[in-house]
Amino acid sequence: xxxxxxxxxxxxxxxxxxxxxxxxxxxxxxxxxxxxxxxxxxxxxxxxxxxxxxxxxxxxxxxxxxxxxxxxxxxxxxxxxxxxxxxxxxxxxxxxxxxxxxxxxxxxxxxxxxxxxxxxxxxxxxxxxxxxxxxxxxxxxxxxxxxxxxxxxxxxxxxxxxxxxxxxxxxxxxxxxxxxxxxxxxxxxxxxxxxxxxxxxxxxxxxxxxxxxxxxxxxxxxxxxxxxxxxxxxxxxxxxxxxxxxxxxxxxxxxxxxxxxxxxxxxxxxxxxxxxxxxxxxxxxxxxxxxxxxxxxxxxxxxxxxxx
Amino acid sequence: xxxxxxxxxxxxxxxxxxxxxxxxxxxxxxxxxxxxxxxxxxxxxxxxxxxxxxxxxxxxxxxxxxxxxxxxxxxxxxxxxxxxxxxxxxxxxxxxxxxxxxxxxxxxxxxxxxxxxxxxxxxxxxxxxxxxxxxxxxxxxxxxxxxxxxxxxxxxxxxxxxxxxxxxxxxxxxxxxxxxxxxxxxxxxxxxxxxxxxxxxxxxxxxxxxxxxxxxxxxxxxxxxxxxxxxxxxxxxxxxxxxxxxxxxxxxxxxxxxxxxxxxxxxxxxxxxxxxxxxxxxxxxxxxxxxxxxxxxxxxxxxxxxxxxxxxxxxxxxxxxxxxxxxxxxxxxxxxxxxxxxxxxxxxxxxxxxxxxxxxxxxxxxxxxxxxxxxxxxxxxxxxxxxxxxxxxxxxxxxxxxxxxxxxxxxxxxxxxxxxxxxxxxxxxxxxxxxxxxxxxxxxxxxxxxxxxxxxxxxxxxxxxxxxxxxxxxxxxxxxxxxxxxxxxxxxxxxxxxxxxxxxxxxxxxxxxxxxxxxxxxxxxxxxxxxxxxxxxxxxxxxxxxxxxxxxxxxxxxxxxxxxxxxxxxxxxxxxxxxxxxxxxxxxxxxxxxxxxxx
Numbered sequence: 001x002x003x004x005x006x007x008x009x010x011x012x013x014x015x016x017x018x019x020x021x022x023x024x025x026x027x028x029x030x031x032x033x034x035x036x037x038x039x040x041x042x043x044x045x046x047x048x049x050x051x052x053x054x055x056x057x058x059x060x061x062x063x064x065x066x067x068x069x070x071x072x073x074x075x076x077x078x079x080x081x082x083x084x085x086x087x088x089x090x091x092x093x094x095x096x097x098x099x100x101x102x103x104x105x106x107x108x109x110x111x112x113x114x115x116x117x118x119x120x121x122x123x124x125x126x127x128x129x130x131x132x133x134x135x136x137x138x139x140x141x142x143x144x145x146x147x148x149x150x151x152x153x154x155x156x157x158x159x160x161x162x163x164x165x166x167x168x169x170x171x172x173x174x175x176x177x178x179x180x181x182x183x184x185x186x187x188x189x190x191x192x193x194x195x196x197x198x199x200x201x202x203x204x205x206x207x208x209x210x211x212x213x214x215x216x217x218x219x220x221x222x223x224x225x226x227x228x229x230x231x232x233x234x235x236x237x238x239x240x241x242x243x244x245x246x247x248x249x250x251x252x253x254x255x256x257x258x259x260x261x262x263x264x265x266x267x268x269x270x271x272x273x274x275x276x277x278x279x280x281x282x283x284x285x286x287x288x289x290x291x292x293x294x295x296x297x298x299x300x301x302x303x304x305x306x307x308x
Numbered sequence: 309x310x311x312x313x314x315x316x317x318x319x320x321x322x323x324x325x326x327x328x329x330x331x332x333x334x335x336x337x338x339x340x341x342x343x344x345x346x347x348x349x350x351x352x353x354x355x356x357x358x359x360x361x362x363x364x365x366x367x368x369x370x371x372x373x374x375x376x377x378x379x380x381x382x383x384x385x386x387x388x389x390x391x392x393x394x395x396x397x398x399x400x401x402x403x404x405x406x407x408x409x410x411x412x413x414x415x416x417x418x419x420x421x422x423x424x425x426x427x428x429x430x431x432x433x434x435x436x437x438x439x440x441x442x443x444x445x446x447x448x449x450x451x452x453x454x455x456x457x458x459x460x461x462x463x464x465x466x467x468x469x470x471x472x473x474x475x476x477x478x479x480x481x482x483x484x485x486x487x488x489x490x491x492x493x494x495x496x497x498x499x500x501x502x503x504x505x506x507x508x509x510x511x512x513x514x515x516x517x518x519x520x521x522x523x524x525x526x527x528x529x530x531x532x533x534x535x536x537x538x539x540x541x542x543x544x545x546x547x548x549x550x551x552x553x554x555x556x557x558x559x560x561x562x563x564x565x566x567x568x569x570x571x572x573x574x575x576x577x578x579x580x581x582x583x584x585x586x587x588x589x590x591x592x593x594x595x596x597x598x599x600x601x602x603x604x605x606x607x608x609x610x611x612x613x614x615x616x617x618x619x620x621x622x623x624x625x626x627x628x629x630x631x632x633x634x635x636x637x638x639x640x641x642x643x644x645x646x647x648x649x650x651x652x653x654x655x656x657x658x659x660x661x662x663x664x665x666x667x668x669x670x671x672x673x674x675x676x677x678x679x680x681x682x683x684x685x686x687x688x689x690x691x692x693x694x695x696x697x698x699x700x701x702x703x704x705x706x707x708x709x710x711x712x713x714x715x716x717x718x719x720x721x722x723x724x725x726x727x728x729x730x731x732x733x734x735x736x737x738x739x740x741x742x743x744x745x746x747x748x749x750x751x752x753x754x755x756x757x758x759x760x761x762x763x764x765x766x767x768x769x770x771x772x773x774x775x776x777x778x779x780x781x782x783x784x785x786x787x788x789x790x791x792x793x794x795x796x797x798x799x800x801x802x803x804x805x806x807x808x809x810x811x812x813x814x815x816x817x818x819x820x821x822x823x824x825x826x827x828x829x830x831x832x833x834x835x836x837x838x839x840x841x842x843x844x845x846x847x848x849x850x851x852x853x854x855x856x857x858x859x860x861x862x863x864x865x866x867x868x869x870x871x872x873x874x875x876x877x878x879x880x881x882x883x884x885x886x887x888x889x890x891x892x893x894x895x896x897x898x899x900x901x902x903x904x905x906x907x
Contacts, residue, residue: 029748058746059738059739064586075750078745081748082589082748082749083748084585084612085612087578088578092582092585094572094586095572095584095590096586096589097586098570099543099587099594100590100591100736100737120575121582123575124575124579280565283565284565284568288565288566291566296567297705300538301705303563304705305523307527308524308702
């Protein structure tokens, strides 16, 4: 955080004040390994576009993910990126965010990674209001392991682990996120490009833990999962009317989350609450201001003196 | 113990000079007996004496039977003492439970209001004193039994003729921060104990301390490990509370803001290690820690750190296992887990401090290795080291201080995160890449750029690359410290807190005419190449460990040594009773192996 940690503003970086325009070409890395038609392609394309628009310095972009199809995301980004273990992308991102307030941390993952194996981390990263943006690409199924029931699979849907249809009640992502204390909660759809752009942009601009559930179809194992919210397939894409919905009202947001499938899309909830990043920095500043500029080595030296 | 030869009663005016004294306080955990021991230990540190303490704590919240043992000595003190010279018993159950810990002819001070039945055995000299009543009388009506620990402290200072002035200074500093009445009552109780007319008992004096002059400090292993991590340049970390690890995270959580750092209390062990890996990826030397069960939970992510080649310090304060086991007892049964606990081939480093002082230096060594080899490093401390107090020379920070760095200098176009021809050194976020190509950090097997690769040749090459760190380090690591001659009939090998009693056992065996030496291994994995030459000088190698000898008859380190050297001269002395080794247990074990060797 650190004023204390020697953070050499890289001399060469400082000497190059020319603001380079971030381009999709610069951001592109490996060709995605996703199946043709996968909804995740649209999410990736939109993420490139939003980053271009925001023109965040390329070296300051950090993309991390856990395990799953969508969690391959970091390999497709030509930025500092890390592909972690299953379910733990959020605590890893927490470590990056808290220790490097100068970088922008983005987490990508799926419904299994976020709501099942990593479910508890989602609760705690949200309540701590760690500054980062988390996009959950929800396809209602385990795709990488080839068609098992996920925590968002609707009741009755058949899979290899529920051959007679899912019997466990799926979680309601919006309600869960509201209860956990996330400060920006929104829902969008990989097939709704303009809406996705608006929601991603607002999420990234939010100062705190911003989380977006983005429905993204698995054409291989759950084709048609989101037809009911895809107008060209006869569905309805119903947006939240923010002139009617107070995004700072969590009870209203909770009611909104009760809409029958496919539910509503847009920002459910957004409030400003101090981030953990800011609260920790405040503690550091308050503590250091009382020390009167003593060097770190002398702080430790004094500690030893008190133990004599 | 030993050299203390108190014989009571006798004429009261002569003072007998002792070189060692072992005092055991037995009561309940809420009686404040730890603070009696703590004060004595600090006093020893200030009077150039050596000290080692030992305590047991009940694994319950509301207290229960507890002991604190202090071993004071003019010369080197390597154990908390096999037997007590003095037992201070607060209750009948304390008396009954610890009478056997007294040596022949020892002294027992007991609370005459609590202890009613006295054993007439072993020539023990009993002195009944109404601890509570005398304390109440000194402080005044409402004191009840609070403060009786200070009364007992006064008694001990009087019996052993310790430096009262210095001790009052230490007490005053300790209580000075609190309400004025707290200090006043503490000193009233202390003075009452000091002035108490014990009656016809011989008084003793400890010989002057022989420790080097200079600044000496006294503290426990968890404190020294925490401060060592700060000196090593650790500014970020995360953990989850678990006994006996917790006091390290408490210290780091409170101290790090002064240094501009952050220690995060995570929601669980998996999150804790993940956060620390995130901090490492962010370019810092970070750390996490835990005790046995928590280390198991971290294993998947630790394997990731080996695969992704990220520098990370992991502290494991071992306790009695398996499972929840004995949370407040000592054991060394996590060695195999530390080295091999993750799935797949996961090269990483394992170190163990030999005593409380070394907890500081082992943290520095862990930091050096983590940085140099961009690898996870596990420090295996243990419950005994975590809580016992020792006195030693204050570290020279001018010599050892490591300034934290965050290397964001732009990398050249040919820079790669996982080069096959050299050790990985990552470019953290914020670093510009001259070639325009940014690194991927990956848990999938990968090529030199971090891109996933299922290529058979690449997997073998990357496996070789990761293994090479261990081979390079084994060549670089110093030879283990050997106490005694370079050749002989037996070499006792001990690691962690078993080193103290092992070294003392070595001395005792030598004084009995055995050709025995002792070696301490701090670098447990990889083992230093120079160990080969050390073992070569001995007919027998006896590993002393607090873990079970298992299906194959050898402790965990002995198994590794046997795997490395394929030599039947490597033997084991093992135990898992949750208590630190007594010197005589080691002496007996080594003698048995020596006798078998001659047969």
